[in-house]
Amino acid sequence: METIQTSREQIDLERRRVAEHYEHDPEIFRMVLGARRAYSTAIWSQADDTLDTAQERKCQSIAARLSLAPGERVLDVGCGWGSVLLYLAKKHPEVSFDALTLSQKQRDEVSRLAIEGGVSEKIRLILEHFETAPLTEGSYDAIYFVGSIVHMKHREAVLSRAAKLLKPGGRLFISDCYFPVQERGDRDSRANRYILHEVLGYCQLRPLSEELLDIERNGLDILHVQDLTASYVKTVDAWIDNIRKHRAEINARAPGFAHILQSYITVGRRSFHQRTALEYMLVAQKSGPLSRRIDPSYWPVL
Numbered sequence: 001m002e003t004i005q006t007s008r009e010q011i012d013l014e015r016r017r018v019a020e021h022y023e024h025d026p027e028i029f030r031m032v033l034g035a036r037r038a039y040s041t042a043i044w045s046q047a048d049d050t051l052d053t054a055q056e057r058k059c060q061s062i063a064a065r066l067s068l069a070p071g072e073r074v075l076d077v078g079c080g081w082g083s084v085l086l087y088l089a090k091k092h093p094e095v096s097f098d099a100l101t102l103s104q105k106q107r108d109e110v111s112r113l114a115i116e117g118g119v120s121e122k123i124r125l126i127l128e129h130f131e132t133a134p135l136t137e138g139s140y141d142a143i144y145f146v147g148s149i150v151h152m153k154h155r156e157a158v159l160s161r162a163a164k165l166l167k168p169g170g171r172l173f174i175s176d177c178y179f180p181v182q183e184r185g186d187r188d189s190r191a192n193r194y195i196l197h198e199v200l201g202y203c204q205l206r207p208l209s210e211e212l213l214d215i216e217r218n219g220l221d222i223l224h225v226q227d228l229t230a231s232y233v234k235t236v237d238a239w240i241d242n243i244r245k246h247r248a249e250i251n252a253r254a255p256g257f258a259h260i261l262q263s264y265i266t267v268g269r270r271s272f273h274q275r276t277a278l279e280y281m282l283v284a285q286k287s288g289p290l291s292r293r294i295d296p297s298y299w300p301v302l
């Protein structure tokens with residue numbers, strides 16, 4: 001359980017403990033999370049959506065919000081198994097990507113998929129924590145965190161670094177879980193502690209307003225915020241169905257892991273269903289010349 005940590009100890013704890021969850025056999029996560037192994041909410045909007053079509057819509061929506069142009073440089077913080085990264089790299093042949101993960105297994109898998117997909121030359125995979133990774137200030141046109149910022153305790157420092165890494169006019173996209181400002185229910189329950197600090201290694205949900213304030217304080221303007229809590233409930237329903245369907249195969253690869261996954265996701269689902277936890281995506285832009293501003297009125301209505 002968490003004790004008082006120095007910044008350095010906290011970073012080491014995140015590096016070690018968060019990576020553990022992602023070091024399981026990637027095939028398990030394909031069975032549970034679907035074709036892209038996207039470990040974040042999908043966007044459901046049609047009656048006949050499947051997990052894969054809803055995840056495809058999420059990727060489309062991120063691409064629209066980042067509005068990438070040829071020659072731009074992008075940083076994916078927490079690329080997982082490359083769900084968004086590989087989508088964007090294939091969609092934008094003239095854009096280059098740096099991608100961070102804490103998991104060697106994820107890095108190897110994404111590297112394999114990038115070669116298979118013919119996009120490996122545009123992608124630099126970095127096995128490093130965001131706070132300590134060797135990255136150049138003012139060098140990125142877009143930075144996104146999809147399901148990853150929740151693993152980072154030093155949010156002020158993380159958002160300040162992201163702002164410094166962006167060029168003027170650069171875009172920041174975040175998709176993640178938050179707590180409402182008003183405390184609803186016991187946030188420090190055994191079940192929550194088990195999920196946030198054991199199964200997932202380290203996770204910290206905060207109110208969205210605190211996140212937005214840190215973003216604004218670092219010189220970015222908030223362009224758009226969208227609540228995806230209902231979509232997240234549908235996403236985890238699909239994950240739970242997949243765990244049930246593949247229980248024997250998951251347990252054959254990692255004995256007992258199907259039960260851990262199903263119980264943590266089921267407990268988490270209850271929080272989002274009752275809105276004691278919330279899911280948002282947001283877009284912000286570093287202040288810059290007017291010509292570099294992106295216009296949300298061009299984004300698809302979901």
Ligand SMILES: C[S@@+](CC[C@H](N)C(=O)[O-])C[C@H]1O[C@@H](n2cnc3c(N)ncnc32)[C@H](O)[C@@H]1O
Pocket residue numbers: 014018019022037038039040077078079080081082083084100101102103106128129130131145146147148151152
């Ligand atoms: C829930 S997964 C999301 C993966 C992917 N973005 C997606 O949506 O499918 C979280 C990812 O963030 C990475 N991660 C977590 N904390 C990180 C940190 N401090 N620095 C770099 N990567 C981190 C993990 O290694 C993992 O790849």
